[in-house]
Amino acid sequence: MERIYTGKTKDVFKLEDGNFLLKFKDDVTGENGVFDPGANTVGLTIEGAGQAGLRLTKFFFEKLQEKGIHTHYVDANIAEATMTVKPANVFGKGLEVICRYRAVGSFLRRYGAYATDGQELDAFVEVTIKDDEREDPPITSDALDMLGILTKEEYAVLKEQTQKIGAVVKAEMAKKGLDLYDIKFEFGREQGTGTILLIDEISGGNMRAYKDGEYIEPLKLEQLMLAGE
Amino acid sequence: MERIYTGKTKDVFKLEDGNFLLKFKDDVTGENGVFDPGANTVGLTIEGAGQAGLRLTKFFFEKLQEKGIHTHYVDANIAEATMTVKPANVFGKGLEVICRYRAVGSFLRRYGAYATDGQELDAFVEVTIKDDEREDPPITSDALDMLGILTKEEYAVLKEQTQKIGAVVKAEMAKKGLDLYDIKFEFGREQGTGTILLIDEISGGNMRAYKDGEYIEPLKLEQLMLAGE
Numbered sequence: 299m300e301r302i303y304t305g306k307t308k309d310v311f312k313l314e315d316g317n318f319l320l321k322f323k324d325d326v327t328g329e330n331g332v333f334d335p336g337a338n339t340v341g342l343t344i345e346g347a348g349q350a351g352l353r354l355t356k357f358f359f360e361k362l363q364e365k366g367i368h369t370h371y372v373d374a375n376i377a378e379a380t381m382t383v384k385p386a387n388v389f390g391k392g393l394e395v396i397c398r399y400r401a402v403g404s405f406l407r408r409y410g411a412y413a414t415d416g417q418e419l420d421a422f423v424e425v426t427i428k429d430d431e432r433e434d435p436p437i438t439s440d441a442l443d444m445l446g447i448l449t450k451e452e453y454a455v456l457k458e459q460t461q462k463i464g465a466v467v468k469a470e471m472a473k474k475g476l477d478l479y480d481i482k483f484e485f486g487r488e489q490g491t492g493t494i495l496l497i498d499e500i501s502g503g504n505m506r507a508y509k510d511g512e513y514i515e516p517l518k519l520e521q522l523m524l525a526g527e
Numbered sequence: 528m529e530r531i532y533t534g535k536t537k538d539v540f541k542l543e544d545g546n547f548l549l550k551f552k553d554d555v556t557g558e559n560g561v562f563d564p565g566a567n568t569v570g571l572t573i574e575g576a577g578q579a580g581l582r583l584t585k586f587f588f589e590k591l592q593e594k595g596i597h598t599h600y601v602d603a604n605i606a607e608a609t610m611t612v613k614p615a616n617v618f619g620k621g622l623e624v625i626c627r628y629r630a631v632g633s634f635l636r637r638y639g640a641y642a643t644d645g646q647e648l649d650a651f652v653e654v655t656i657k658d659d660e661r662e663d664p665p666i667t668s669d670a671l672d673m674l675g676i677l678t679k680e681e682y683a684v685l686k687e688q689t690q691k692i693g694a695v696v697k698a699e700m701a702k703k704g705l706d707l708y709d710i711k712f713e714f715g716r717e718q719g720t721g722t723i724l725l726i727d728e729i730s731g732g733n734m735r736a737y738k739d740g741e742y743i744e745p746l747k748l749e750q751l752m753l754a755g756e
Contacts, residue, residue: 436665
């Protein structure tokens with residue numbers, strides 16, 4: 299099995315049948331030893347973090363599969379902390395697609411002149427470029443199209459899929475008393491067909507959630523979501 | 528005459544007839560005594576800078592008027608460095624609309640992973656929020672709509688007007704051997720009618736231009752443009 303990529307929190311291997319194997323690691327992003335899902339550097343290692351992230355990812359991807367939403371998910375092996383996925387190519391060098399239900403984080407840092415902390419947002423979708431060096435800048439549909447990253451038609455699909463997937467995740471979380479404030483996704487084009495697929499993972503580090511008005515950190519969120527599953 | 532606003536480079540007075548008078552000052556934006564049109568602080572005072580900016584503004588607004596493009600321009604008094612304008616309300620707390628023909632400046636800082644320095648862009652339009660504290664963040668049409676700043680329909684008008692006005696400015700500059708790389712505009716809604724108008728000024732500080740591959744600083748640009756006019 300050939301390792302083709304070593305990521306901050308996952309390694310990627312190529313399988314014989316053309317699929318890929320994602321190995322979830324216990325490394326989490328953060329700064330100065332503090333877990334921060336928004337950070338671009340590995341901050342610390344937490345035993346079991348990889349498995350917990352995979353368990354939640356499996357949970358959500360299987361819910362999406364039931365609803366007929368296209369994802370790269372094939373299956374998962376919790377004991378090995380690995381997930382098998384279909385081959386897909388990211389848009390450009392990778393985009394993050396964010397769905398926002400409340401004004402917090404970078405949205406508030408940018409648009410604080412027009413929004414208050416925690417203000418409700420109507421499943422607002424925005425796209426940022428994955429570019430650590432340039433601090434993941436936001437980008438418009440016009441710019442994505444002009445730079446050859448994503449066509450206008452693909453953007454429309456991406457936005458619709460993001461809102462649909464976000465709604466599934468939000469509803470599952472609400473069942474556990476968790477209020478989803480925002481969530482980030484990655485998408486790609488399926489190799490061969492070009493179909494737009496949800497890729498990567500859906501774990502605590504991809505979202506901000508609150509319970510009774512209190513922020514719930516990613517590992518705690520995974521525990522709450524997986525209790526009884 | 529009541530002064531209703533003191534800006535970094537212009538003061539604004541209310542006239543008896545409901546129009547407004549803009550007084551162009553010799554203060555220019557910059558940092559540490561160096562003229563930088565993109566800066567948010569007044570850096571230095573250059574004698575004649577206000578008059579030169581007004582002369583170029585008058586030149587362009589009268590060209591736009593001839594072409595039937597809606598602007599706030601009524602007339603100008605070069606000796607007094609004043610311009611009379613129609614009353615208009617800015618969108619939200621003010622937006623900047625940028626038209627880009629070449630990848631330089633903040634576009635390149637954000638999207639340098641996908642564009643090379645000076646690469647041609649097809650009259651690309653983007654909007655930033657005027658917010659010194661938050662470093663004038665870019666904003667999408669979706670966000671402008673959601674935050675109640677600008678409807679989708681108004682965004683479409685803004686984009687079309689920006690490309691139309693940019694083309695007029697670019698063509699006039701080409702006549703003087705100047706190559707327009709990018710330009711920023713401000714728009715507002717005309718009081719009473721709601722018509723979208725080009726407001727503010729069109730001077731050297733609003734644009735980046737090159738001549739024979741060399742960057743031309745704003746005051747030099749104004750001299751070159753106004754020679755023989």
